[in-house]
Amino acid sequence: MPVWQTLYDELKDKGFMVVAVAEESRGAEHARPWIDQAKSSYWQLVDTDHRLSDLYNLVNVPQAIWIDEQGRIVRPPETAGSTDHFRRMDLKTRTMSPEDQAERLAARQGYLDAIRAWVTTGAHALPPASVRANLPKVTPEIAEAHARFRLGVWLRAHGRAAEGDLQMTEASRLHPDSWSMWRQAADLDEVGKASGPEFWKRVQALGDRPYYPPPKL
Amino acid sequence: MTVVLTPAAEHQVAVHDGLWMSPADAERVTGWTLKPEGMCRADLCVPLPASALRVNEVDVVAFWAKLGGPVIASEQRDVWALGAPAGERNAALEGLQAPDFTLPDIDGVPRRLSELRGKKVFLATWASW
Numbered sequence: 001m002p003v004w005q006t007l008y009d010e011l012k013d014k015g016f017m018v019v020a021v022a023e024e025s026r027g028a029e030h031a032r033p034w035i036d037q038a039k040s041s042y043w044q045l046v047d048t049d050h051r052l053s054d055l056y057n058l059v060n061v062p063q064a065i066w067i068d069e070q071g072r073i074v075r076p077p078e079t080a081g082s083t084d085h086f087r088r089m090d091l092k093t094r095t096m097s098p099e100d101q102a103e104r105l106a107a108r109q110g111y112l113d114a115i116r117a118w119v120t121t122g123a124h125a126l127p128p129a130s131v132r133a134n135l136p137k138v139t140p141e142i143a144e145a146h147a148r149f150r151l152g153v154w155l156r157a158h159g160r161a162a163e164g165d166l167q168m169t170e171a172s173r174l175h176p177d178s179w180s181m182w183r184q185a186a187d188l189d190e191v192g193k194a195s196g197p198e199f200w201k202r203v204q205a206l207g208d209r210p211y212y213p214p215p216k217l
Numbered sequence: 218m219t220v221v222l223t224p225a226a227e228h229q230v231a232v233h234d235g236l237w238m239s240p241a242d243a244e245r246v247t248g249w250t251l252k253p254e255g256m257c258r259a260d261l262c263v264p265l266p267a268s269a270l271r272v273n274e275v276d277v278v279a280f281w282a283k284l285g286g287p288v289i290a291s292e293q294r295d296v297w298a299l300g301a302p303a304g305e306r307n308a309a310l311e312g313l314q315a316p317d318f319t320l321p322d323i324d325g326v327p328r329r330l331s332e333l334r335g336k337k338v339f340l341a342t343w344a345s346w
Contacts (some may be wrong), residue, residue: 004339004341007339015335015336015337016336016337016338016339017333017336017337017338017339018338018339018341019328019330019333019338019339019340019341020341020342020343021320021340021341021342021343022342022343022344022345023342023343023344024344024345024346026346028321028323030345030346031323031344031345032323033345034345035323036323043322043328044322044323045320045321045322045328046320046321046322046323047320047342051224051225051318051320052318052320052340052342053342054224054300054301054306055224055306055309055316055318056310056316057306057310058342061342061343061344062341062342062343063341063342064339064340064341064342065315065340065341066337066338066339066340067315067330067333067337067338067340068337069334069335069336069337070334071314071315071330071331071334072313072314072315073310073313073314073315080341080342115339118337119337128313131313132311132313135307135310135311137307138303138306138307138310139303140285140287140303142303143286143287143300143301143302143303143306144287144289144300146224146287146300146301147286147287147288147289147298147299147300148287148289148298150222150224150298150300151222151289151291151296151297151298154220154222154227154296154298155291155296160291163291163292167289180344183346184346195346
């Protein structure tokens with residue numbers, strides 16, 4: 001992510017670090033071209049079991065958590081700069097209106113500015129009660145979904161794709177809010193299928209609900 | 218050997234009839250130690266029903282269910298996943314101390330979040346898909 005490198009270069013001398021984690025169940029090699037191209041000096045980690053999603057109760061990418069110098073969470077998991085403008089794009093030409101493009105850019109810029117302000121002045125760090133109130137709750141169904149997802153990834157990686165697919169599908173059914181699980185359960189052999197017609201149908205079914213909930217900055 | 222997956226590790230264990238295993242293996246897999254009071258970790262002990270204990274053996278399926286964690290087996294029951302209990306995940310997050318983890322970078326070098334104590338950390342996910 002070139003924009004994260006810019007941010008890191010700008011703020012690294014102020015005690016700031018970026019940790020980018022690739023949720024990449026198909027294996028590290030799928031993340032490699034992007035990581036090689038990024039030539040990043042911050043940490044680029046590869047998470048083939050989606051362990052971070054389990055630990056932090058994440059449902060999509062990109063999501064971010066802000067952690068202070070004492071290792072405390074000061075902002076709960078939230079969308080890291082992406083917006084829902086893509087839902088209005090022309091699917092034939094895959095383009096957005098100039099207004100939507102401008103709004104999307106402004107929202108992304110606003111998010112990056114918020115990170116800058118946090119690093120330099122401490123702004124936007126939430127009080128503990130507010131962080132807690134905005135943490136999504138892990139239910140027993142979500143906990144089971146993560147266990148099935150873990151088993152599914154293992155089975156797929158060990159030549160037992162059909163059995164793995166069943167576990168992934170069940171994981172996605174148990175945790176319908178997780179776009180990551182749904183998209184990994186979909187056939188990912190061919191990149192793009194997980195953003196094919198089925199994906200769009202599922203996005204449309206959200207109605208007024210967001211795909212990328214905007215951070216409450 | 219049977220494969221037992223926990224949230225952060227993969228173990229090869231000798232088991233029978235589900236996940237009956239030696240107390241030493243149970244400790245290696247779960248991080249909990251069998252004592253007269255039950256399965257114990259730090260100051261906490263979870264009592265086990267008599268049906269989950271035999272001479273030199275413990276039923277990890279029964280123990281994990283008692284903890285409230287999910288236990289999932291493959292069709293052939295040769296690979297198992299023990300998931301973190303929902304309550305444990307919620308308590309960790311509500312404590313607000315960022316759950317620690319170790320993950321490899323693209324060259325396989327392990328990196329641990331808590332090494333970054335003293336810095337503000339922007340922890341973000343992405344994916345190629």
